[in-house]
Amino acid sequence: MAMFEKEKNRLVTRSVESEVPIAIQVLIWNFIDELRKKRQSEMDYLQVFQLTVQDGVQEIINTQEEPLKEDSIKVTLPKNLMLTTRIWIIDDGNYSTMLFPFDY
Template structure:
């Protein structure tokens, strides 16, 4: 389960290609997921981010136990391309990365 207070890192690719507003949103979603799922949260969280008209659709998935959740937010001024982001929750840190960074 995600534990608050762990250092959080992003890969260089995330830092360059993903705007800071989306990065912050994903960290906040991770915190929210940790509260809701408690002991059933997998160490690997997958976020598919898709532009959907005037909205942004974020699909969160995990493997163990299998959970899939869809979140829709108003896009506003955010310019977003369709991407997939992983957040890995290790024992001593959390890392946000693209699958290609792994």
């Protein structure tokens, strides 16, 4: 199975579950699905998502190291859902896990 396949189990750590609104979790999983289609076999096992708020809009910047890639999306969300944080998704071959760097 390829990296980040939708059919794989997708997990979130307890800290992500408690601190990241479900709307943002879904947004990031959907973003990873788009990236997988776009990059095909060029998906690194570690995907980094930097979340910032710019002018009342949630911006999510995705980066990976191998090969070096960067993409971003901007989404208008209710103010109480917006976050400034860094989230990782790691694909270990069996699972894709959404976590904070400090969870690693």
